[in-house]
Amino acid sequence: MSEDMEDGGDIKKFMYMNRKAPYGTIYALEALEVVLIGAAFDQDVSLAFVDDGVFQLTKGQDTAGIGIKNFSPAFKALGDYDVTKLYVEKESLEERGLTADDLMDLVYEDEDDDWAEKPSIRLVSRDELKTVLAEQDVIMSF
Amino acid sequence: MAYEVNGKTIEHDEEGYLSDLTQWDNDVAAILAKDEGIEMTDEHWEVVNFLREYYDEYQIAPAIRVLVKALKKTMGKEKGSNKYLYTLFPYGPAKQACKIAGLPKPTGCI
Numbered sequence: 055m056s057e058d059m060e061d062g063g064d065i066k067k068f069m070y071m072n073r074k075a076p077y078g079t080i081y082a083l084e085a086l087e088v089v090l091i092g093a094a095f096d097q098d099v100s101l102a103f104v105d106d107g108v109f110q111l112t113k114g115q116d117t118a119g120i121g122i123k124n125f126s127p128a129f130k131a132l133g134d135y136d137v138t139k140l141y142v143e144k145e146s147l148e149e150r151g152l153t154a155d156d157l158m159d160l161v162y163e164d165e166d167d168d169w170a171e172k173p174s175i176r177l178v179s180r181d182e183l184k185t186v187l188a189e190q191d192v193i194m195s196f
Numbered sequence: 197m198a199y200e201v202n203g204k205t206i207e208h209d210e211e212g213y214l215s216d217l218t219q220w221d222n223d224v225a226a227i228l229a230k231d232e233g234i235e236m237t238d239e240h241w242e243v244v245n246f247l248r249e250y251y252d253e254y255q256i257a258p259a260i261r262v263l264v265k266a267l268k269k270t271m272g273k274e275k276g277s278n279k280y281l282y283t284l285f286p287y288g289p290a291k292q293a294c295k296i297a298g299l300p301k302p303t304g305c306i
Binding site: 090091093094123124125127130131134135 | 253254255256258259261262265266303
């Protein structure tokens, strides 16, 4: 562990990449748990949703038929955990016939702007996402 | 492992958290509180009920930092503080209050 970490001064940029559909594998749920745990450490956290990962953010998820808990409401709590940057890749949405309107309305309250509600989801192109990824210190892929 | 409440069997895990949170009711909460050595007052119920509502909405048990922030917003500064919560739940508000509320152990809770 670096000296910077010990005095708490070193804030790193963490990116959690979500590539898989919400159900069928444990990846999506585990990623969310890791994000929630990691949020306790005051780092600069971003999430990205690419490939089938974009399905994690779709609204109106109903898991009654598969007997698995619908954990999608938990994404609405991310703002409370100061996780406010959710990058969604436009091309992945388009390739699956989805638009921004199919996604949940996720917001956070901006402490520096009189707690105004602001959208957490940022639509980015594949090229723009590349730039965001290049800025990260740590990238974890699920 | 299970609690017996009013003739019903309520399954729980090795740390005492309910296996099925739909089995929760006020009598179950009272038993859970007794196990934790806590005498439930209106103030305790306020926090427990708040946690139930939070879980209903978000499907997760909030971390202590998030709980404090949310309480501050809805109930004011005095009740939205670590100190107040530790007065009510001395062995860790997130852990104890979540258990009494029938919720799973909070993710990443200490």
